[in-house]
Amino acid sequence: MNTHFPRMISLLRKEQKLSQKQVAADLGISQALLSHYEKGIRECGLDFVVRIADYYSVSCDYLLGRSPDRSGTVLTAEDLPDIEDVGKESAIGSTGLLVMLNKKLISNSLYIIFDLAARTKNRFLISQISNFLMMAVYRCFRMLYATNPKNSPAMFRLPNVLAEGYADAAMRGCAADLECAVSGEAGILHGGEIGEIEPLAVTTQSLGADYPLFSASLLNLVKNAEEHLPH
Template sequence: MNADFPRILTLLRKEKGISQKEAAGELGISQALLSHYEKGIRECGLDFLVRTADFYHVSCDYLLGRSPDRMGATLTVEDIPEPEQAAGKENTFRGSILPVLNKKLISNSLNVLFDLLQRANNKSLTGEVSSFLMLAVYRMFRVVYAAHPKNQDAMFTVPRRVADQYAGAMMQVHSANAQALVGGQPLDGQEPLRSSEELALTTDVINERYPMCASSLFNLVQNSEDKMTLQPK
């Protein structure tokens, strides 16, 4: 089989809130055999894989770790909803406006950043910046996810004890790569930024080019630097 199957098999059972004995009964095997499958000691056959997919209402591709989508869908740009559509009722006032405010500051500032990346027209730079940002969200998601003791670590392939350090290290790598690329330094298999003309900015240009997002960006910069200052206010 593969390394993902035992982890996902265990995750689905625990998220369903049933014991190994109950799951084994539903799947038509012994508890001992299911335990071996969940520990990766033994490999299952195709019949068991299909029964498991039907029982947990997921795809075989998801069980095998070939797709992060439970139905096995391959994500395309067209499949990803716009942030406003994905938010739905999540922007509804729920007693505290702070999460909504911060979300808008970050989302609007990202709009500016990714527009600049598009103007730079450098696939390597876009990849490095995107990877850095994804890892930042990943780290904080794992922190919040771990707050509830019943949330299953099996959702992740990297163990919690090292995930934050590994992610932090990779963020440093992607940050260094991005800085090298904008500095015109070629990296193995990556093209440096050839021209920065499209990235020339002033506060007036930002306000003119991004009238809906400029204020958010300026506030994000100020808030971030307020947190970094060494001088008490």
């Protein structure tokens, strides 16, 4: 059974604020059957996949999780725009292509992350997101630095035996603060100084409209990340 299809047809319906009853009537099936499809209780035929793809104006590949892009486009590194023209820094060969693709996915996605964070108008949330991401980059750099045992440990204030644990704890602290801030409970921990967070209304459609150049990168990154998570 395809696990993406039930999630995607439910997401699309909710994004467009449609009821199961209305969608079922439009597609000529019972509400109970649509509910079963959305919950993954029953599998549908190929004809229904095509019909519901047409109904939501998306591709079948998008519904089936084969592409994170609504049109079904499968991206390559050349398809993704650069925020800055730094092509000369790319390595050569197959690893260079992998570096180029992932660099664009991450840098373009970060553009959206920081823009969305700015829209919350909350300095605490922006700071904690920044601290979390900077710590992730710090950890990656230390791992790369450690590939050569001849590199001087004096590059860093903390020795390796302490740095990884402390960095992990710092990231967990940032994540906890962010969860508290988003849930509205962070004021308890920080004396009510965090302030209000402007709520963000985000859909796959709005991402495409607000970030036409970079939304595909973020959606691909989400897809790639979730493939590394337990199902």
